Amino acid sequence: MKIKLGPITFELKMARPKKGDLGIAKPGEDDANYRGYCDTNRQVIAIDRTMPAERQYSTLVHEIVHAVNLEIGAEHWALRKTPDIEEQFTHIFSFHLAQLLLDNRKVVERFMDRI
Numbered sequence: 001m002k003i004k005l006g007p008i009t010f011e012l013k014m015a016r017p018k019k020g021d022l023g024i025a026k027p028g029e030d031d032a033n034y035r036g037y038c039d040t041n042r043q044v045i046a047i048d049r050t051m052p053a054e055r056q057y058s059t060l061v062h063e064i065v066h067a068v069n070l071e072i073g074a075e076h077w078a079l080r081k082t083p084d085i086e087e088q089f090t091h092i093f094s095f096h097l098a099q100l101l102l103d104n105r106k107v108v109e110r111f112m113d114r115i
């Protein structure tokens with residue numbers, strides 16, 4: 001499955017993150033604790049398919065927000081200079097965005113048919 005973010009097309013992988021995937025874990029952590037990841041260089045977003053559907057969905061929105069942050073050059077902003085702040089922003093923003101899209105599904109569908 002593909003996800004278009006502006007001119008960039010990401011591949012969506014439904015996978016089980018394995019230990020050592022992309023080296024995303026910090027020393028002492030296990031990659032298996034990650035629910036998903038976004039690799040902008042390889043244009044891949046991966047989501048742990050073993051989670052319940054609601055968790056997969058919220059993780060997908062979370063990883064999309066990370067991708068947007070990187071694609072719009074947010075690394076030059078204060079957000080990316082402190083990775084913990086970018087993670088917190090992504091977590092809070094994606095949580096509310098995911099819920100907004102779910103709560104307003106009919107509004108989104110109405111415009112999807114017209115675009």
Ligand SMILES: [Zn+2]
Nearest residue numbers: 062066087090
């Ligand atoms: Zn994150």
